[in-house]
Each structure stands twice: as structure tokens, then as C-alpha cells.
Amino acid sequence: MPKTVACPTCNTEVAWQPENKFRPFCSERCKLIDLGAWATEAYRVPVKEEPDPGESSSSGQGPG
Ligand SMILES: [Zn+2]
Numbered sequence: 001m002p003k004t005v006a007c008p009t010c011n012t013e014v015a016w017q018p019e020n021k022f023r024p025f026c027s028e029r030c031k032l033i034d035l036g037a038w039a040t041e042a043y044r045v046p047v048k049e050e051p052d053p054g055e056s057s058s059s060g061q062g063p064g
């Protein structure tokens with residue numbers, strides 16, 4: 001009896017086998033949905049810019 005897992009996106013039972021390349025997702029759609037959430041905001045990683053240690057000139061920030 002093959003092991004089954006729940007699709008992280010829709011909680012559908014998915015057979016955990018090499019044939020299913022979308023595992024642990026039930027389908028490519030659910031996989032894309034999860035990846036989309038990953039890229040949008042669910043797991044957004046804070047990005048901060050650090051100034052170059054050598055550069056000593058200040059750049060003005062104007063409108064536009
Ligand atoms: Zn699913």
C-alpha cells in the first residue's frame with residue numbers, strides 16, 4: 001500500500017510515488033499556487049540595501 005500525503009494546497013490525498021512529480025501536491029496547479037504564494041507575500045524575505053563602504057558621495061533623492 002503506497003504512502004499518501006495531504007496536498008498542502010487543497011488537502012487532497014496524494015499518493016507518494018515517483019510517478020507523481022508534483023508531490024506533495026496533487027497536481028501542477030496546486031504546486032504553482034503554492035509557489036505563487038511563496039513569491040508574493042506569504043514568505044516574503046525582507047531586502048535591505050547596504051551602501052558601499054568605499055563610496056563616500058551622497059546621492060540626492062529627487063521626485064520621479
Ligand atoms: Zn491539491
